[in-house]
Amino acid sequence: MSEMELRVSKIKDGTVIDHIRGGYALDVIKILGITGKDKRVMTIAINVPSKRFGAKDIVKIEGRALNPQEVNRIALVAPHASINIVKGYKVVEKLEVKLPETVEGIIKCVNPCCISNSGEPVVSKFYLKTQEPLLLKCHYCGITLDEADILRHL
Ligand SMILES: Nc1ncnc2c1ncn2[C@@H]1O[C@H](COP(=O)(O)OP(=O)(O)OP(=O)(O)O)[C@@H](O)[C@H]1O
Ligand SMILES: [Mg+2]
Ligand SMILES: [Zn+2]
Structure with a gap:
């Protein structure tokens, strides 16, 4: 050891x-x-x-x-x-570990106007755009989150 x-x-x-x-x-x-x-x-x-x-x-x-x-x-x-x-x-x-194709409810969208941030009962949802660099795309407003955004919005 x-x-x-x-x-x-x-x-x-x-x-x-x-x-x-x-x-x-x-x-x-x-x-x-x-x-x-x-x-x-x-x-x-x-x-x-x-x-x-x-x-x-x-x-x-x-x-x-x-x-x-x-x-x-x-x-x-x-x-x-x-x-x-x-x-x-x-x-x-x-x-x-394997990156999932969709990520639901874990990360908050960076866009304050996104419907997932409106107080409506809408669970955040992102699609995996690319793995390296890590980019996620919001299902609702289409904005792209990079790794720094993801870490800040966990
Ligand atoms: N009972 C235990 N309690 C705490 N940690 C453990 C225990 N058994 C193993 N580990 C830790 O789990 C990890 C993986 O253990 P493993 O014996 O498979 O080591 P390894 O051969 O170095 O694996 P790898 O090839 O994934 O590096 C190591 O960091 C080891 O220290
Ligand atoms: Mg080891
Ligand atoms: Zn959004």
């Missing part, structure tokens, strides 16, 4: 989100809607040295296996993350 891995404790059952771009762990937490108020044990490591990325973040969530929608949401902020499902202290499954 490397020195980096020794910095965070083992979990028995849960999810390890590894290879998050350095500095983006808190955005991953936010996109999953995790606040810490549910008393779940969670470990966050930020900017740990990584051979592959220079610096990476890791999020370990005890007692929670992510569903496929949650896994794909992570791709919006951490497209190269690996999801490891842990059972009995062992990684039993590895999931790849």
